[in-house]
Amino acid sequence: LDAETPYFSGDATISAKLRKDMTRRTCSMLTILLLATLVVSGARAVTPGEATDLIVTDRDPGSGEMSIQYDRACSATDHHIEFGLLEDVAGGSYSGQLCAIGASGAHAGFNPGSGSYFFLVVGNDAVGTEGSYGTSVIAGTHAERPQDLSDPACVFTQDLSQRCDVPSVELIAYRPQSESYGGPFLRRAIPDDQEVTPGVGIRVNGDDDNGNGNADSDDTNVPGENDLIEITLSASMPMAPEGLEYVLTRIGGDARVWNAMTKGQQIIGAASSAVLSFAGGPLTVWVEKPDIGNSQLQLAVQRTRDSSILASDEISLFAFRSIVIALGGEDQVAGDPPLDPGNQGTFEIAIDLYELGYDVHMYDEDVVSSDGSGVAYNEVVSAVRDRSVESIAIYGYSHGAGSTNDLAIRLDNNRASIGSFSIDFTGYVDAIDNSSDIDIFTETQLPQSTAYHANYYENPGCGLFSLCGGPIAGADFDLDVNTTPWGAGLTHFTVDDAPNVTMGLMNQLMMQVTP
Amino acid sequence: MMRRLWQTVTAVVLVWTAGTVTQTGSLRFPELEGVTQSQVSEVVDAIAAANSGQPAQDLEQMAESLLDSAGGDRTQLLQQLLIYRTRNPGNESAMSNALLLSYYKFSLSEMREALVSLLDTDDAAVRSGTIELLTSIDSANGTQPELSHYAEILDRHEQPPLGLIRYLYSLSPIDGVTLTARRYMVHEEADAALQSALALESARVDTDSGEVRVTPVTRDQIRRLSQHAAWWIRLYAAIHLRDQPELGSGDSLTRLRSDSHPLIRETLAEADSGKSPR
Numbered sequence: 001l002d003a004e005t006p007y008f009s010g011d012a013t014i015s016a017k018l019r020k021d022m023t024r025r026t027c028s029m030l031t032i033l034l035l036a037t038l039v040v041s042g043a044r045a046v047t048p049g050e051a052t053d054l055i056v057t058d059r060d061p062g063s064g065e066m067s068i069q070y071d072r073a074c075s076a077t078d079h080h081i082e083f084g085l086l087e088d089v090a091g092g093s094y095s096g097q098l099c100a101i102g103a104s105g106a107h108a109g110f111n112p113g114s115g116s117y118f119f120l121v122v123g124n125d126a127v128g129t130e131g132s133y134g135t136s137v138i139a140g141t142h143a144e145r146p147q148d149l150s151d152p153a154c155v156f157t158q159d160l161s162q163r164c165d166v167p168s169v170e171l172i173a174y175r176p177q178s179e180s181y182g183g184p185f186l187r188r189a190i191p192d193d194q195e196v197t198p199g200v201g202i203r204v205n206g207d208d209d210n211g212n213g214n215a216d217s218d219d220t221n222v223p224g225e226n227d228l229i230e231i232t233l234s235a236s237m238p239m240a241p242e243g244l245e246y247v248l249t250r251i252g253g254d255a256r257v258w259n260a261m262t263k264g265q266q267i268i269g270a271a272s273s274a275v276l277s278f279a280g281g282p283l284t285v286w287v288e289k290p291d292i293g294n295s296q297l298q299l300a301v302q303r304t305r306d307s308s309i310l311a312s313d314e315i316s317l318f319a320f321r322s323i324v325i326a327l328g329g330e331d332q333v334a335g336d337p338p339l340d341p342g343n344q345g346t347f348e349i350a351i352d353l354y355e356l357g358y359d360v361h362m363y364d365e366d367v368v369s370s371d372g373s374g375v376a377y378n379e380v381v382s383a384v385r386d387r388s389v390e391s392i393a394i395y396g397y398s399h400g401a402g403s404t405n406d407l408a409i410r411l412d413n414n415r416a417s418i419g420s421f422s423i424d425f426t427g428y429v430d431a432i433d434n435s436s437d438i439d440i441f442t443e444t445q446l447p448q449s450t451a452y453h454a455n456y457y458e459n460p461g462c463g464l465f466s467l468c469g470g471p472i473a474g475a476d477f478d479l480d481v482n483t484t485p486w487g488a489g490l491t492h493f494t495v496d497d498a499p500n501v502t503m504g505l506m507n508q509l510m511m512q513v514t515p
Numbered sequence: 516m517m518r519r520l521w522q523t524v525t526a527v528v529l530v531w532t533a534g535t536v537t538q539t540g541s542l543r544f545p546e547l548e549g550v551t552q553s554q555v556s557e558v559v560d561a562i563a564a565a566n567s568g569q570p571a572q573d574l575e576q577m578a579e580s581l582l583d584s585a586g587g588d589r590t591q592l593l594q595q596l597l598i599y600r601t602r603n604p605g606n607e608s609a610m611s612n613a614l615l616l617s618y619y620k621f622s623l624s625e626m627r628e629a630l631v632s633l634l635d636t637d638d639a640a641v642r643s644g645t646i647e648l649l650t651s652i653d654s655a656n657g658t659q660p661e662l663s664h665y666a667e668i669l670d671r672h673e674q675p676p677l678g679l680i681r682y683l684y685s686l687s688p689i690d691g692v693t694l695t696a697r698r699y700m701v702h703e704e705a706d707a708a709l710q711s712a713l714a715l716e717s718a719r720v721d722t723d724s725g726e727v728r729v730t731p732v733t734r735d736q737i738r739r740l741s742q743h744a745a746w747w748i749r750l751y752a753a754i755h756l757r758d759q760p761e762l763g764s765g766d767s768l769t770r771l772r773s774d775s776h777p778l779i780r781e782t783l784a785e786a787d788s789g790k791s792p793r
Contacts, residue, residue, distance in 0.1 A: 370654055491566050
C-alpha cells in the first residue's frame with residue numbers, strides 16, 4: 001500500500017491486511033498515523049468519535065491472524081472492525097464486520113480472510129450508535145468516509161451530530177427588528193428547521209437610518225440602524241482543538257457581517273470568510289444585505305491542514321421583497337405579545353406572519369392620517385425606494401381597515417414619486433371609515449389599486465348604537481360572517497378575534513404575497 | 516335628572532360650573548350638579564356590551580337619561596364625554612364613545628370648543644388625548660388643518676390661552692403665530708413681527724432641495740423674533756430653534772432657554788430631553 005495515495009492521505013483509522021510475505025516490522029511502518037484523538041468531557045449527550053492511530057502489532061504468518069492496537073474512540077464503550085476488499089477501498093464499500101472487539105484499544109486474532117483487504121476500527125456505544133469512520137479525499141474533497149449500511153454482522157446507525165471529538169457549532173438567527181426589539185416585535189430566534197428553508201429574511205439596507213444622506217449600506221457606522229439581522233454563533237468548545245479552527249464563511253451572494261448592530265467592524269464583506277474564536281464565549285454578529293438576492297452563511301469546524309469541514313451549521317439569507325402593514329382598531333396599541341390577549345386579532349395575525357418570516361410592521365391605526373400620510377406610509381415608501389421592496393400587503397380592523405384604505409389611496413396616488421410596486425393584498429375586518437377618531441361610518445371603498453382584497457364583516461342590521469362593516473364591491477373575497485355557522489353571533493368587537501377570520505385573512509395574504 | 520353630590524376629590528379634577536372649566540387641586544365641594552364620569556361609563560359600557568354580542572339594553576333611553584343628568588346642557592355633556600374618551604383608551608371604549616357622540620349629533624364646532632377648554636388641564640392623559648382628538652377632527656377626510664376655526668375662540672380670550680396656542684403652533688408655527696399676532700397685537704406691530712416670521716420661513720428652506728438653509732437672514736430673523744416683547748412671537752422662534760438649533764445663534768438659544776414664559780422654556784426643554792414637540 002502506498003501511504004501517499006490520495007485515499008490514504010487522510011487521517012482515518014485505516015490499515016490493510018498484509019500480504020503473507022510482509023514482515024511485522026513492515027506492517028508497523030505501513031500503518032497510517034491518524035489525527036490525534038480529541039477527547040472532550042462527557043458532560044453533554046455525545047456520540048462516539050473516531051478511533052485513531054490504528055497499527056498492526058503482530059501477524060501470525062501461519063494463520064494470517066493479526067493483532068492490532070488503536071486509540072479508542074471517545075465516548076465509545078465498544079468497537080467493531082469494518083473491512084472490505086482492497087480494490088473497493090476507493091469506493092468505500094465494505095464486505096464484512098467483526099463485532100464487539102471491546103474498548104481496550106487492542107485486539108488479537110483478526111483475520112478477514114484470504115486476499116488483500118483494508119480495514120478500520122469504528123467506535124460504538126454498544127447499543128446501536130456508531131461513530132466516525134474517519135475522513136478521506138472523496139471526489140476531490142475531504143469528507144467523512146461512508147458508513148457501512150449493509151451491516152452484515154452488527155447493526156449500527158451512525159450519528160456524528162454530537163460526536164465527542166469534534167466541537168459542535170451553532171448559528172442562531174433572529175427575526176428582523178421591527179422597529180426595534182420589543183418595539184413592538186420581540187427578539188425571536190428563527191427555528192433551526194427554518195434557517196435554511198425558507199431561510200432568514202433580511203431587509204436590503206438602502207435606507208438612511210442615520211439621516212446622513214447616504215444609503216446605510218454605504219456607511220460603516222450607522223447610529224439608529226435597524227435593518228441588520230442578529231446572529232449568535234457558538235461552539236461547544238470555546239477553544240478549537242489543535243488542528244481545528246472555527247470559520248465563518250459566506251457562500252454566495254453579498255451578505256456582509258458586522259460586529260455591531262450599527263455595523264462597526266466588518267467581519268465578512270471584502271473577505272468571504274473569517275476565522276473566529278469563542279474563547280470569550282458565544283459571539284453576536286449582525287448581517288447586512290446591500291442588495292437583493294440570496295446568500296448563505298456557514299459556521300464550520302475546519303481542519304486547518306486541509307480545510308476539511310468536520311461540523312457545520314448554515315443559514316440561508318434572502319432579501320425581503322415585500323412588506324406587510326397591520327393596522328389595529330382605534331386605540332389598539334401594537335404589542336408583542338398583544339397587550340390585550342384574545343382581543344387584538346390584528347396583532348395576533350401580524351405576529352404569526354412575522355414568525356413565518358414576513359417583514360411585518362404593526363401599528364395603532366393612528367399612525368395613518370386620514371390623508372394616508374404618517375409613519376406607516378413612510379415605512380412603505382422607504383421599503384420601495386430604498387429596500388427594493390415591490391410587493392405590499394395592508395390589512396386592518398375597524399378604523400384600522402379604514403386606514404388601510406387611506407394608506408392604499410395615498411400610495412397609489414403618489415406612485416410616480418415612490419417607485420415601482422404593487423399592492424398585492426389588502427384586507428378589511430369589519431371596516432369603519434377613519435376620517436377621524438370619532439368616525440363611525442362603514443367603510444365602503446375598495447382600496448385603490450389593490451390586486452386582491454379580502455373583506456370580512458358583520459352586519460346583523462346596523463342601528464343607532466351599532467358598528468357594522470359591510471360588503472365591498474369588487475372584493476375578491478367578501479364575507480358577511482353573520483351568514484356563516486361559525487360567525488352568526490359575531491359582532492364588531494368580536495369579529496376580529498374569530499379564528500376563522502384571523503386564519504382566513506392570514507392564509508389569503510400568504511397566497512398573494514411571499515416574503 | 517339632576518344629581519346632588521358630595522364628593523371629595525383628591526386628584527386634579529375638572530369641575531364644570533356654569534359653562535366654565537375650573538381646575539382644582541385636592542378639594543371638597545358641596546354641590547356638584549351635572550353628569551358624572553361614572554354615568555358616562557355606564558352608558559359607554561352598555562354600548563360596548565351591545566357591540567360585543569351581549570343583550571342590548573335600551574341604549575337610547577340611557578343616552579337621553581345622560582343628557583338629563585347634564586340638565587340638558589349639551590356642552591357639559593360633551594365635555595364629560597370627551598374627558599371620558601381621553602381617560603379611557605381602548606377600542607371598545609373609544610368606538611362606543613364615538614357612537615354616543617354621534618347619537619347626540621354634536622357639530623365639529625361644538626367639539627372643538629369643548630376640546631379647547633381641556634387643553635389647559637394638568638392631567639397629562641386628558642391633555643394628550645384631547646390633542647389627539649382635536650388633531651384627528653381638524654384633519655378629518657385628509658384635509659390640512661384649518662386654523663381659522665380657532666379665531667373665534669381666541670377672540671373670547673383676553674390673553675392667549677396656553678393650551679390652544681401650544682396646539683395651534685404644533686399644527687403650523689407660521690399659521691399659529693399669524694392667528695395669534697392678528698388677535699393680540701396692534702396691526703403695525705403684528706405686521707412687523709409677521710414680516711420677520713415670513714422672512715424666516717422663506718429663507719430657512721431651499722425651495723429646490725427642500726433642505727434647511729442657515730444664512731445670515733435666518734440668524735438675523737431668529738434674533739429679532741427671539742427678542743420680541745410678545746411671548747407668542749418668541750415662542751415661534753423657540754419652536755424653530757427646537758427643531759433646527761443651527762438656524763440661530765447660541766445667544767438666541769441661551770436667551771430663550773431662560774425666557775420668562777413657561778411655554779418657551781418648556782419648548783426648548785423638550786428639545787433637550789428629546790421628547791416630542793407636544
